[in-house]
Amino acid sequence: MFTRFAELDTLLTGFTRAVRDILGDTFVGAYVQGSFALGAGDVHSDCDFIVATTELPQGEAESQLRRLHDEIPTRPGFWTQHVEGSYADTASLRGIDGLGVPWLFCDHGHRQLIWDTHCNSLHTRWILRNHGITLAGPPIADLVDEVPPDALREAMRAELPEVLRSIGPWASFDLAWTQRYTVTTYCRVLYSLATGKVASKRGALEWAYRNLEPTWRPLLTQVMDDRGRGWDPDDPPRPGSLDATYAFAVYAESFAD
Structure with a gap:
């Protein structure tokens, strides 16, 4: 198996x-x-x-x-x-x-x-x-x-400012899937920046829930709870979730410094 x-x-x-x-x-x-x-x-x-x-x-x-x-x-x-x-x-x-x-x-x-x-x-x-x-x-x-932890951290530090810009050309932010993917991607990058390791999507979200500012927990919970909705071209983001995602992007990118 x-x-x-x-x-x-x-x-x-x-x-x-x-x-x-x-x-x-x-x-x-x-x-x-x-x-x-x-x-x-x-x-x-x-x-x-x-x-x-x-x-x-x-x-x-x-x-x-x-x-x-x-x-x-x-x-x-x-x-x-x-x-x-x-x-x-x-x-x-x-x-x-x-x-x-x-x-x-x-x-x-x-x-x-x-x-x-x-x-x-x-x-x-x-x-x-x-x-x-x-x-x-x-x-x-x-x-x-072996991948040196500092090399992975430096790669993630360079990637942080590009996350939002890199998603836009191929995934519409009018979709709930893209909103969730964006938050998850930031969490995975922040996890690797902090630990020098790589986590699964769920693992990175759970780490972020425990380690980032508590104000982001409702957004992180929404992303985890909504994974079961999958990819649906007719499924728009939940009301307010996209604005929260853009705010989270600003917060996450501050860690690049």
Whole structure:
């Protein structure tokens, strides 16, 4: 068992077999990271993966991977629509020096692979190194170095002023989902800034509830309680919650100093 969902485990098993066949000798291992690795995955989570390779996919291997990811969402079932991850070469996956290298990336709910740095982050490396679930291959700690806490803190300090601006171009603030995602993202960044570690969405919200000023507890409680509403394009933010979120953003960004 990799997760608590039998359907997802079956998908991951077949997916790992397929990419191993496609990549051949360049396949090193396949791993789950993200919320499922942190023990917090639920039906509102995507399942994040990293496939480690000796070299970045190219040529026929890249073409076959593109066909695979175009086909997976057409299969029946729930989890075929909710996988996300990247194909990372072991050299750039190893440590900080590999940051900035684009990896072949499957975005949540998308069928077309792109070259992107989405998963090439200290955040991903920390989760992999400390909590990654091995689907196939050597222990992930053999492939990923420890992430220095101060390096993670510095990355979060740089990210704080960009959180709100980075969300706007791809997620509408007219949606309740975006309001909740924004608050949660700030909490995760603040948690990493404070601890030099990475928490799940729920874990970061609970930490914020305990450690930030009590005035923010109603907002944090609303975000936690409303997670079950999921993503709904017709679901607007609760009255007043967006203004509270913008105020929380100002408060959170003050920690960058």
